[in-house]
Amino acid sequence: MPRWIDVCALEEIEPEGTRRFDHEGRTFVIVRGPGEEVFCLDGLCTHEKVHLAGGLVIDGVIECPKHAAQFDCRTGEVLMGPACVDLRTWPARVEGGRVLVEV
Amino acid sequence: MTRYVIVGAGEAGTRAAAALRDAGEGEVLLLSEEPVPPYERPPLSKPDDEHGFRKPVAVDLAGIELRLSTRVVAVDRAEGRLETEAGERIAYDRLLLATGARPRRLAVAGASRALVLRTLADAEAIDARVRAGARATIVGAGLIGLELACTLRRRGLEVAVVELAPRALGRAVPAELAERLVARHERQGVRFLFGTEIAAIEPAGVRLADGNLLAAEIVVAAIGVEPETALAATAGLPCANGILVDSTLRTADPSIWAAGDCAAIDHPRYGRVRFENWRMACDQGAFAGRVMRGEGGTFAALPWFWSDQWDLSLQIVGLCDPARCAVHRSLGADGLVRFELDGTGRLEAAAALGPAALIGREIRLAERLIERAVACPSDLLADPGADLRRLLRG
Ligand SMILES: Cc1cc2nc3c(=O)[nH]c(=O)nc-3n(C[C@H](O)[C@H](O)[C@H](O)COP(=O)(O)OP(=O)(O)OC[C@H]3O[C@@H](n4cnc5c(N)ncnc54)[C@H](O)[C@@H]3O)c2cc1C
Ligand code: FES
Numbered sequence: 001m002p003r004w005i006d007v008c009a010l011e012e013i014e015p016e017g018t019r020r021f022d023h024e025g026r027t028f029v030i031v032r033g034p035g036e037e038v039f040c041l042d043g044l045c046t047h048e049k050v051h052l053a054g055g056l057v058i059d060g061v062i063e064c065p066k067h068a069a070q071f072d073c074r075t076g077e078v079l080m081g082p083a084c085v086d087l088r089t090w091p092a093r094v095e096g097g098r099v100l101v102e103v
Numbered sequence: 104m105t106r107y108v109i110v111g112a113g114e115a116g117t118r119a120a121a122a123l124r125d126a127g128e129g130e131v132l133l134l135s136e137e138p139v140p141p142y143e144r145p146p147l148s149k150p151d152d153e154h155g156f157r158k159p160v161a162v163d164l165a166g167i168e169l170r171l172s173t174r175v176v177a178v179d180r181a182e183g184r185l186e187t188e189a190g191e192r193i194a195y196d197r198l199l200l201a202t203g204a205r206p207r208r209l210a211v212a213g214a215s216r217a218l219v220l221r222t223l224a225d226a227e228a229i230d231a232r233v234r235a236g237a238r239a240t241i242v243g244a245g246l247i248g249l250e251l252a253c254t255l256r257r258r259g260l261e262v263a264v265v266e267l268a269p270r271a272l273g274r275a276v277p278a279e280l281a282e283r284l285v286a287r288h289e290r291q292g293v294r295f296l297f298g299t300e301i302a303a304i305e306p307a308g309v310r311l312a313d314g315n316l317l318a319a320e321i322v323v324a325a326i327g328v329e330p331e332t333a334l335a336a337t338a339g340l341p342c343a344n345g346i347l348v349d350s351t352l353r354t355a356d357p358s359i360w361a362a363g364d365c366a367a368i369d370h371p372r373y374g375r376v377r378f379e380n381w382r383m384a385c386d387q388g389a390f391a392g393r394v395m396r397g398e399g400g401t402f403a404a405l406p407w408f409w410s411d412q413w414d415l416s417l418q419i420v421g422l423c424d425p426a427r428c429a430v431h432r433s434l435g436a437d438g439l440v441r442f443e444l445d446g447t448g449r450l451e452a453a454a455a456l457g458p459a460a461l462i463g464r465e466i467r468l469a470e471r472l473i474e475r476a477v478a479c480p481s482d483l484l485a486d487p488g489a490d491l492r493r494l495l496r497g
Contacts, residue, residue: 016492048151054460056467058495065463066416067409068382081385082143084161 007099010036018062020053023103029053030092030099031062031073039073040092040101047083105129107395108185108195110175110334112141114381115363115388116201117162122392124166129396131167132193134185136174139223145381147226148250149411156226178338180356197358197395200335200346201388204328204364204379209242213304217324220247232321235259240309240319242301244271246410248325249284252293253412255321263294263317265301265309277423277441279431280456287413330365330377343367345377350401352391360395362387371403373422380408405470416459418466421452421473430484434461442469448478471495 005023013019013032020043021028027043029052045052045064054065061070061079069083076087091102107123109116112135120133135141141160150156174188178198185193206219218229229251239255241248244266256262272281285295300312308319332342340354341347345367352360352368363384367377386404394400407420415437427443434440438457445451453469455462468491472479475495483489
């Protein structure tokens with residue numbers, strides 16, 4: 001049964017920053033937009049399973065650090081190869097200064 | 104209805120085909136001399152856990168007519184027609200040559216005994232000879248040679264790399280990064296012989312110019328590639344280390360374009376240049392597809408490539424030049440970035456070696472700083488604690 005899980009304080013993630021979040025054997029990446037918006041996506045690149053938390057976030061797009069595949073932070077859609085499978089996305093929100101995800 | 108024909112179904116050809124198909128107008132025919140469906144080349148030298156070295160190309164080819172085992176032997180430009188090896192004639196309105204490159208052959212006695220690595224069939228031929236404890240000698244310390252050295256060593260072979268030059272990777276990769284990479288290979292037990300000339304490939308291994316024999320069951324020549332220009336040249340299209348195209352990737356014939364490893368393009372930043380890397384081939388292919396269906400624009404994408412060896416990622420954006428003013432940034436225990444600046448303090452190129460999680464981001468940022476011609480203070484570049492995004496935000 002999915003439920004909202006507390007990840008960290010919003011201020012622990014800088015604007016356009018990322019954070020790796022491991023939960024019950026799965027790994028996710030939390031992305032913060034330029035403001036207070038947050039997104040939660042599968043944490044491993046669909047190309048060669050690299051942690052996306054090391055990636056660069058610009059204009060709502062996260063880039064894999066290994067071969068530069070680009071994913072839309074909001075939808076998880078692949079925008080540029082070499083990956084060809086979209087990332088799964090999960091509900092995320094900020095409440096009382098805390099980042100919550102439902103995974 | 105316009106009939107678009109593409110010769111070569113590598114990275115460039117498949118991307119062009121997809122771009123043309125997406126336009127929804129006309130017929131797209133993709134011809135490949137290879138007997139297998141389009142695949143990715145990078146895993147041939149560095150197999151991944153999921154697919155090994157057999158990885159299908161990451162392009163959806165629905166709606167594209169793909170013909171395998173179809174080698175084109177002539178282009179009749181006056182008639183707008185191709186001829187295949189089997190004698191078939193294929194008409195085109197607009198043609199893209201995406202014929203790639205082929206491995207350079209050694210010019211020594213017994214050269215045909217050396218294997219090469221460009222195609223899936225080549226990778227299978229090497230794979231068939233791999234046995235733990237076997238000895239492999241790789242001639243050439245370029246990217247493919249080093250990647251293969253890593254892969255074969257991981258599979259338990261004894262690996263030696265012979266290189267005529269005094270160091271690995273040539274001018275395209277800065278010496279300080281090449282040295283670190285070689286040191287990593289040596290720690291893993293790969294042997295290097297630099298400044299070493301070879302005399303012959305013999306059944307027992309590689310005979311060196313000094314008379315010594317490097318015994319090996321597997322010998323691979325990895326001494327670079329030559330652009331596949333034969334088809335263009337016999338059709339009378341100008342070629343010089345590649346099929347010559349303008350900044351829209353069009354050849355001297357207004358109905359024929361060229362893209363990828365086979366094309367010597369007129370680049371607004373670099374002038375006449377030919378690239379040999381994955382993303383350039385994809386970018387050029389997609390661009391060619393769009394211009395062939397009538398879109399405008401100049402091809403100005405920056406070159407960027409990666410190589411993965413051991414736990415290290417090598418990534419370079421732009422074209423490096425050892426003579427340029429350089430600033431280094433150290434990241435963690437084994438990450439190093441070299442930023443190259445022009446005379447006005449703007450970034451021209453950046454090269455990095457280290458764990459992808461550390462260096463990938465810096466290279467992605469460098470790419471944008473180069474594109475936007477941002478002036479980059481050296482102290483910021485050198486400071487590992489400074490977030491380079493500050494420079495982008497201006
Ligand atoms: C082993 C290996 C590893 C690599 N690793 C990396 C890497 O890690 N990173 C990176 O950036 N780049 C890498 N590259 C480079 C990258 O794969 C190439 O730059 C890219 O494949 C070029 O694409 P292309 O479409 O121009 O040519 P190709 O992929 O070579 O495709 C050309 C196709 O055209 C066919 N063809 C040629 N002539 C004819 C004809 N007359 N009729 C019909 N078909 C024809 C050929 O058989 C071939 O299938 C690697 C290359 C190799 C070989
Ligand atoms: S691992 Fe992410 S693009 Fe290759």
